[in-house]
Amino acid sequence: MDKRISTLAAATxxxxxxxxxxxxxxxxxxxxxxxxxxxxxxxxxTGSPGNLTVINNNAGNGHVGIAAMIEQGMVARMICSxxxxxxxxxxxxxxxxxxxxxxxxxxxxxxxxIRAGGAGIPAFYTPTGFGTDxxxxxxxAEFDGRSYVQERWLKADVALIxxxxxxxxxxxxxxxxxxxxxxxxxxxxxxxxxxxxxxxxPGDIDPEAxxxxxxxxxxxxxxxxxxxxxxxxxxxxxxxxxxA
Amino acid sequence: MTDKLTNAQIAWRxxxxxHEGAYVNxxxxxxxxxxxxxxxxxxxxxxxxxxxxxxxxxxAAGAEDWDLINAGKKAVTIRPGTAFFHHAxxxxxxxxxxxxxxxxxxxxxxxxxxxxxxxxGPKGVPAVGGAMDLVHGxxxxxxxxxxxxRDGKPKLVEACTLPLTGVACVTRVYTSLAVIDIEGGRFxxxxxxxxxxxxxxxxxxxxxxxxxxxxTDLTVPEV
Numbered sequence: 001m002d003k004r005i006s007t008l009a010a011a012t013x014x015x016x017x018x019x020x021x022x023x024x025x026x027x028x029x030x031x032x033x034x035x036x037x038x039x040x041x042x043x044x045x046t047g048s049p050g051n052l053t054v055i056n057n058n059a060g061n062g063h064v065g066i067a068a069m070i071e072q073g074m075v076a077r078m079i080c081s082x083x084x085x086x087x088x089x090x091x092x093x094x095x096x097x098x099x100x101x102x103x104x105x106x107x108x109x110x111x112x113x114i115r116a117g118g119a120g121i122p123a124f125y126t127p128t129g130f131g132t133d134x135x136x137x138x139x140x141a142e143f144d145g146r147s148y149v150q151e152r153w154l155k156a157d158v159a160l161i162x163x164x165x166x167x168x169x170x171x172x173x174x175x176x177x178x179x180x181x182x183x184x185x186x187x188x189x190x191x192x193x194x195x196x197x198x199x200x201x202p203g204d205i206d207p208e209a210x211x212x213x214x215x216x217x218x219x220x221x222x223x224x225x226x227x228x229x230x231x232x233x234x235x236x237x238x239x240x241x242x243x244a
Numbered sequence: 245m246t247d248k249l250t251n252a253q254i255a256w257r258x259x260x261x262x263h264e265g266a267y268v269n270x271x272x273x274x275x276x277x278x279x280x281x282x283x284x285x286x287x288x289x290x291x292x293x294x295x296x297x298x299x300x301x302x303x304a305a306g307a308e309d310w311d312l313i314n315a316g317k318k319a320v321t322i323r324p325g326t327a328f329f330h331h332a333x334x335x336x337x338x339x340x341x342x343x344x345x346x347x348x349x350x351x352x353x354x355x356x357x358x359x360x361x362x363x364x365g366p367k368g369v370p371a372v373g374g375a376m377d378l379v380h381g382x383x384x385x386x387x388x389x390x391x392x393x394r395d396g397k398p399k400l401v402e403a404c405t406l407p408l409t410g411v412a413c414v415t416r417v418y419t420s421l422a423v424i425d426i427e428g429g430r431f432x433x434x435x436x437x438x439x440x441x442x443x444x445x446x447x448x449x450x451x452x453x454x455x456x457x458x459x460t461d462l463t464v465p466e467v
Contacts, residue, residue, distance in 0.1 A: 176311040
């Protein structure tokens, strides 16, 4: 078994029009910028994939990564907890113009819905959101005298995530707080593609240190020295680059 | 004499109530200041929703590592004992009742403990983050806030008019003028600035203030 993929184009080739795509990251930490930009390259060249539903904590920052996907018109719907950022202009303009749908989900509920999707749990009850606008229309039940809101699992066609090291079998480690949603998304997608900063041989990751076991991973692509969204934004970057 | 406490002074006052060994989540923005005023000799462990427990202060400019940020997307540092975890574990800490204290900002707090702090209404882009999870998870949910809005309207009210973050969740409010507990659906005054009369404070508060035991002077150093 060898889950290595040789090019970013091949890694993103199977994502179809209308797909639901989970994208790892919390703000820029853990954002798989190179995978996202490869998907944008495909869209710019072929017009596909469009009409995507994107699941991420945020809705992009500046003009790179998810913001650049939205700017290209690839995204029909965002499912996220916090569609604001230092530079949220791309999402904000499209949202206020009615050009992109938003499903706003409390952050812990978002995480648990993704976890449930990966764990085969179709629904669960949480105290979060009870009595608020975000629970409107959802079933409510009382347990031990306290009220809880029913929430449903989230699944995706594809997850695009970033990890620190991955072996040929897809076992992964992460780097600091870049982990965030990635282990959950890896479980919840039909197909999980991971950009890793280091590719290592099976056995090179201590089994005690594996965070995501390879069973949740379908493909790994080596992206050494990945770009950080925050650095790109501080440099005023845009993707695709605009010719001077 | 000061007319009211500064944000830093409100944060200082809230920090005095965080006990040794507490696990604490601070809301983004103004509440983050609370970490600066931990009393000497007491150790609190700070949690951030994006998967760090026991993080340290901001690094020097230029020394940021953007994989090491807090929920406000600001760079932080690691310290001996820092732990990383994924988002489901992070919110298990929150909802599972493992945090001792959450300190949050507010647009409005109602006398029954309802909190409104995520939306000012239907205009613009709504964003909620982890606020709705935090208010139903931490053992103690406290609010730090100016006593009134920028245009002088009460933020402590009979019933919130803005969209709720959580129902009956806040138990203590630290304001620029007073410390007020929420008990049995009432605001109970605990501390107020010495120069401010009860009547003057009541005029700035949108629901009845009750006195149940001693009301002490709210005394805060220049910080």
